[in-house]
Amino acid sequence: xxxxxxxxxxxxxxxxxxxxxxxxxxxxxxxxxxxxxxxxxxxxxxxxxxxxxxxxxxxxxxxxxxxxxxxxxxxxxxxxxxxxxxxxxxxxxxxxxxxxxxxxxxxxxxxxxxxxxxxxxxxxxxxxxxxxxxxxxxxxxxxxxxxxxxxxxxxxxxxxxxxxxxxxxxxxxxxxxxxxxxxxxxxxxxxxxxxxxxxxxxxxxxxxxxxxxxxxxxxxxxxxxxxxxxxxxxxxxxxxxxxxxxxxxxxxxxxxxxxxxxxxxxxxxxxxxxxxxxxxxxxxxxxxxxxxxxxxxxxxxxxxxxxxxxxxxxxxxxxxxxxxxxxxxxxxxxxxxxxxxx
Numbered sequence: 579x580x581x582x583x584x585x586x587x588x589x590x591x592x593x594x595x596x597x598x599x600x601x602x603x604x605x606x607x608x609x610x611x612x613x614x615x616x617x618x619x620x621x622x623x624x625x626x627x628x629x630x631x632x633x634x635x636x637x638x639x640x641x642x643x644x645x646x647x648x649x650x651x652x653x654x655x656x657x658x659x660x661x662x663x664x665x666x667x668x669x670x671x672x673x674x675x676x677x678x679x680x681x682x683x684x685x686x687x688x689x690x691x692x693x694x695x696x697x698x699x700x701x702x703x704x705x706x707x708x709x710x711x712x713x714x715x716x717x718x719x720x721x722x723x724x725x726x727x728x729x730x731x732x733x734x735x736x737x738x739x740x741x742x743x744x745x746x747x748x749x750x751x752x753x754x755x756x757x758x759x760x761x762x763x764x765x766x767x768x769x770x771x772x773x774x775x776x777x778x779x780x781x782x783x784x785x786x787x788x789x790x791x792x793x794x795x796x797x798x799x800x801x802x803x804x805x806x807x808x809x810x811x812x813x814x815x816x817x818x819x820x821x822x823x824x825x826x827x828x829x830x831x832x833x834x835x836x837x838x839x840x841x842x843x844x845x846x847x848x849x850x851x852x853x854x855x856x857x858x859x860x861x862x863x864x865x866x867x868x869x870x871x872x873x874x875x876x877x878x879x880x881x882x883x884x885x886x887x888x889x890x891x892x893x894x895x896x897x898x899x900x901x902x903x904x905x906x907x908x909x910x911x912x913x914x915x916x917x918x919x920x
Contacts, residue, residue: 579713579758579773581722582620589624592701594634595694601625601638602645606686609649610656611729614867618646618879622886628701632887639883640898641693644871644905646879648686651867652678654733655743658790658878659840659866664733665743666844668852668859671733677855677917678864685868685909689901713773717761724757751775786878793838801845809846820858825910828865832876836866857917864913871902 585604591597601621609617621642622635629635650656654664654671663669728750735746755775762770771777817823831839843862852858870877874884874894883889 579718579721581718581725582624583718584722585624589628594699594701595697597628597701598638598641598694598697599690602641602686602690605642605645606649606682609646610653611726613655613661614646614650614657615878615882617649618642618882619886621646622883626886636887636889636893637693637697637897639887639889640874640894641689641901643874643877643880643883644689644868644898644902645686647868647871647877648682648905648909650879651685651864652682655729657836657863657867659836660863661743662837662840662844663859663863667849667854668844668856669863670855671737673855674860674863677860678913680916681864681909681913682868684912685864685905687905688908689905692904693901720761721754721758724754728754790837793835794841797838797841797845800842809842813846821861821914824858824861824865827862828869828906828910829872831866831869832872836870836877840866860917861910861913864909865906868906868909872899872906874898 589597589600591600601624605617605621608620612620622639625635625638625642629638647657651660652675654660654669654674660669660674664671664674728747731750732743732746735741735749736743739746758773758775762773813823817826827839827843840862847858870880874880874889874891880894884891884894
């Protein structure tokens with residue numbers, strides 16, 4: 579429905595530095611509502627319409643990855659790993675927002691302060707292109723507000739009803755479906771079908787769903803054979819410090835996808851020993867969510883940006899990894915200072 583045109587039409591700056599700050603701020607907060615992967619795809623698509631220079635687009639996309647992962651870490655629906663911890667009962671929605679928000683802000687601000695000073699110049703006016711939409715402004719705004727509202731409603735739904743989050747999102751999807759059908763009720767079936775939720779459901783990214791399903795089944799097998807509990811005991815005996823263990827997990831998530839690492843950690847440490855909202859789970863939500871930004875292959879958002887802008891692994895290491903590492907370390911230090919080492 580071109581709902582995100584609300585964002586594109588609101589961007590008027592031609593300063594590259596200001597655009598970088600604006601794009602990253604939008605990404606940070608949208609990621610908390612839409613999840614980091616979706617937000618990265620939306621923002622990179624937006625930047626491709628504004629920026630013509632390939633080098634600029636790659637740099638902006640790299641910063642968007644950092645912003646998306648930082649924004650997803652403090653929201654229960656912003657990142658797959660945080661959502662897993664929320665559904666598993668390791669964290670609560672209100673507490674993760676309260677404790678991880680500031681470290682996530684620092685994780686983004688540090689790279690922005692460094693990269694923003696190096697971003698000079700103006701965007702050419704011809705680069706700002708308007709897309710002719712096939713939907714009315716009222717339709718776009720209605721669907722955008724309803725969709726984002728349905729996502730934001732999920733934590734409220736779980737807190738009020740104590741039902742699983744998937745029931746809340748399915749309820750929101752059903753409500754959005756009804757709204758869309760009502761909006762296009764007077765149109766021909768051929769035109770109405772294109773905008774229907776049933777048409778959108780045909781474009782679901784099934785391979786990604788099966789990928790996560792396979793990971794969780796594999797982790798479940800390791801947990802049932804007590805391999806993970808033995809690994810947790812080994813790490814506690816050899817390392818002993820939870821802060822060092824979780825910080826290492828965050829760095830490792832830049833190489834190995836953060837989903838299996840968090841899934842494994844949930845099997846390694848039980849809720850009886852580490853109850854909900856324990857330091858371990860909160861710090862893991864931050865580290866696993868933001869550590870993947872250090873390398874472009876470390877998060878789903880990074881892989882998406884890599885494919886869309888043809889960003890090479892080496893280019894990202896040279897131009898973005900240091901920014902991401904500085905932000906990760908600064909955010910981790912901020913969390914430890916605020917929360918304490920448990």
